[in-house]
Amino acid sequence: MNFTQAVKMAFSSILSNKMRSFLTMLGVIIGVTAVITLIALGQGSTMQVSRQIESLGTNLIIINITGGRNRSVTEKDLERIKNIPGVSEIAPVLSGGVTVKAGNKNTSSSLEATTPGYQQVRNRHVQLGRFLLQNDLDMRFRVAVVGVDVADELFGRRDIVGEKISINGVEFSIVGILEEKGSSIAGSDDNKVIIPLTTGQRLLGNTEVRTFYVSTQFPDVVNQVVGEIQRFLTRKFNDENSFRVFNQTQLLSTINEATTTLTMMLSGIAGISLLVGGIGIMNIMLVSVTERTREIGIRKAIGAKRRDILIQFLIESAVLSGLGGVLGIMLGFVGVSFLSRILNIPAAISADVVLLATGFSVAVGVIFGLYPASKAASLNPIDALRYE
Amino acid sequence: MHSRRGDLTDPEFPQTTVDEGRYADGINEKEGAFGYMIRLENLSKIYRMGDNRVVALNNISLSINKGEFVAIMGPSGSGKSTLMNIIGCLDVPTEGKYYLDGRDITSYNQNQLAEVRNKKFGFVFQGFNLLPKLTALENVELPLIYAGVGAKKRREEAIRVLKMMGLGERIHHRPSELSGGQQQRVAIARALVNRPSVILADEPTGNLDSKSGMEIMQIFKELYSQGNTIILITHDINIARYARRMIMIRDGQIVSDEEVEMQ
Numbered sequence: 001m002n003f004t005q006a007v008k009m010a011f012s013s014i015l016s017n018k019m020r021s022f023l024t025m026l027g028v029i030i031g032v033t034a035v036i037t038l039i040a041l042g043q044g045s046t047m048q049v050s051r052q053i054e055s056l057g058t059n060l061i062i063i064n065i066t067g068g069r070n071r072s073v074t075e076k077d078l079e080r081i082k083n084i085p086g087v088s089e090i091a092p093v094l095s096g097g098v099t100v101k102a103g104n105k106n107t108s109s110s111l112e113a114t115t116p117g118y119q120q121v122r123n124r125h126v127q128l129g130r131f132l133l134q135n136d137l138d139m140r141f142r143v144a145v146v147g148v149d150v151a152d153e154l155f156g157r158r159d160i161v162g163e164k165i166s167i168n169g170v171e172f173s174i175v176g177i178l179e180e181k182g183s184s185i186a187g188s189d190d191n192k193v194i195i196p197l198t199t200g201q202r203l204l205g206n207t208e209v210r211t212f213y214v215s216t217q218f219p220d221v222v223n224q225v226v227g228e229i230q231r232f233l234t235r236k237f238n239d240e241n242s243f244r245v246f247n248q249t250q251l252l253s254t255i256n257e258a259t260t261t262l263t264m265m266l267s268g269i270a271g272i273s274l275l276v277g278g279i280g281i282m283n284i285m286l287v288s289v290t291e292r293t294r295e296i297g298i299r300k301a302i303g304a305k306r307r308d309i310l311i312q313f314l315i316e317s318a319v320l321s322g323l324g325g326v327l328g329i330m331l332g333f334v335g336v337s338f339l340s341r342i343l344n345i346p347a348a349i350s351a352d353v354v355l356l357a358t359g360f361s362v363a364v365g366v367i368f369g370l371y372p373a374s375k376a377a378s379l380n381p382i383d384a385l386r387y388e
Numbered sequence: 389m390h391s392r393r394g395d396l397t398d399p400e401f402p403q404t405t406v407d408e409g410r411y412a413d414g415i416n417e418k419e420g421a422f423g424y425m426i427r428l429e430n431l432s433k434i435y436r437m438g439d440n441r442v443v444a445l446n447n448i449s450l451s452i453n454k455g456e457f458v459a460i461m462g463p464s465g466s467g468k469s470t471l472m473n474i475i476g477c478l479d480v481p482t483e484g485k486y487y488l489d490g491r492d493i494t495s496y497n498q499n500q501l502a503e504v505r506n507k508k509f510g511f512v513f514q515g516f517n518l519l520p521k522l523t524a525l526e527n528v529e530l531p532l533i534y535a536g537v538g539a540k541k542r543r544e545e546a547i548r549v550l551k552m553m554g555l556g557e558r559i560h561h562r563p564s565e566l567s568g569g570q571q572q573r574v575a576i577a578r579a580l581v582n583r584p585s586v587i588l589a590d591e592p593t594g595n596l597d598s599k600s601g602m603e604i605m606q607i608f609k610e611l612y613s614q615g616n617t618i619i620l621i622t623h624d625i626n627i628a629r630y631a632r633r634m635i636m637i638r639d640g641q642i643v644s645d646e647e648v649e650m651q
Binding site: 005012013016294295297298299300301302303304305306307308381382385 | 473476478479498499502503505506507511513517518519521530531533534535539578582
């Protein structure tokens with residue numbers, strides 16, 4: 001007996017009992033839908049987080065000085081760090097929360113006082129006007145570059161270069177508007193005011209720089225540069241616990257690890273529901289074999305071999321389960337597009353997940369069909385013919 | 389005592405048109421060492437039910453020639469159904485030898501027996517035993533599917549035998565849409581479609597009214613006159629009279645074996 005004939009027979013047998021077939025498939029449908037949806041959402045959120053981190057730049061290193069109040073880096077230290085081979089730019093940052101006012105409106109925002117290098121190091125560019133210049137630092141100009149949230153909040157528009165704002169009561173003029181970045185894990189990057197470092201030291205009453213960003217020329221020298229910076233700071237403070245160094249690659253791999261574990265756990269749970277679906281298939285196939293004992297007897301009497309009967313029932317359960325898999329995939333597409341809209345996660349169903357789900361559901365059918373099919377195949381033709 | 393029909397050179401004789409290639413797997417058409425198509429030697433069948441031994445067949449020896457029309461008769465429980473099951477390779481004897489076309493098939497395994505059933509026998513049962521979800525055509529095609537015949541040839545052959553049974557108009561009907569007589573004719577078509585050496589009919593008229601039963605028996609008579617070998621199992625003497633040789637069985641033993649006048 002050939003394969004296409006067996007598949008045809010399986011389909012007609014499944015169609016002759018639609019309701020039962022559907023209920024049997026339901027387990028696999030739910031399992032596959034769950035696998036597809038969870039993996040797609042898992043991969044989608046991983047992708048989203050990775051993209052956010054990557055947009056900060058994979059060649060970015062963040063250094064925080066911790067410990068005693070009087071520990072900080074000087075301009076000279078920064079000059080030395082900038083000369084480490086592989087470093088392309090460096091930007092010291094003083095930061096703090098401030099209240100920003102314009103006219104009768106005010107908003108709280110995060111302030112960063114820094115140098116022109118910040119633009120390159122943090123990959124933040126202006127969409128309108130200009131960024132800070134060395135001259136602004138040298139002259140301690142009261143100029144500010146603001147994010148779009150600040151502009152929207154205070155002015156309700158974005159073409160506000162030249163307008164005046166007051167930061168903690170000190171008047172600044174706006175020289176540039178930052179490009180919109182969207183929110184990230186660290187909160188909104190658009191609710192931000194950037195002023196010259198020197199001006200900021202005076203405004204915040206603090207001259208100690210305890211945070212600085214370093215960007216490397218290439219992503220693959222990051223580790224080497226981190227090592228140099230650590231050596232330098234350890235020597236300076238005589239304490240290797242007095243500072244913290246982060247880089248994006250580390251962060252990225254940590255987060256990837258976490259989300260991969262999460263995705264695997266979720267798909268494991270979904271896999272269990274597939275297993276339950278498989279047991280449902282085995283159950284109904286056993287019932288079907290009993291019901292069709294006479295048919296099996298007739299088929300054997302007219303020449304069906306053990307293998308023919310085995311293949312017939314195996315294909316039937318594989319088709320049943322595979323069909324459930326296909327329906328589950330379709331339902332998964334619907335579920336993913338629905339959930340990704342509601343949860344605001346960009347989720348994409350990858351081709352290999354679809355292939356995996358299809359293969360898995362067919363395999364479930366074959367594995368759980370094996371016992372009923374071999375039971376059918378080993379029936380004695382006379383007993384089967386006599387069965388009422 | 390045997391009726392020996394010799395020269396059957398009728399060109400319509402179905403099994404002579406079978407090409408030898410279909411039996412390339414070791415079962416050939418040549419008559420065996422004894423010259424009989426079917427030869428049973430000292431055959432016994434004993435069932436064990438707990439501690440009880442039930443002797444269904446007791447030391448039966450029997451030969452049947454090509455082209456014979458044999459009725460095996462006996463009351464219920466006589467062992468005639470067991471005999472038919474063994475002849476039809478649905479069951480295996482406990483003791484003794486069974487030569488089919490000169491080959492000892494008592495040592496055959498289940499798969500080999502399935503192949504023998506498919507190629508050598510056509511079964512007609514009392515309860516028709518058609519598959520209810522398949523059409524007449526699909527039912528008749530089944531033996532050819534298991535014989536590995538291609539779809540086109542299968543359809544042609546099935547339609548040919550269904551037409552022969554006068555069912556050319558009903559090939560797409562399901563068994564439930566056919567009368568008992570028509571269902572039995574579909575079953576006969578299914579038995580014939582593989583051009584078997586032997587047609588085995590177990591009470592073929594048992595579930596039919598007398599008129600349909602007569603029609604079915606006329607078909608068997610016709611098949612016999614075309615040279616087919618037919619073995620008929622019945623308890624009804626009026627049905628058995630259609631055959632040319634009557635074997636009586638009682639308590640698992642042959643009590644008589646004689647020729648019958650053509651009706």
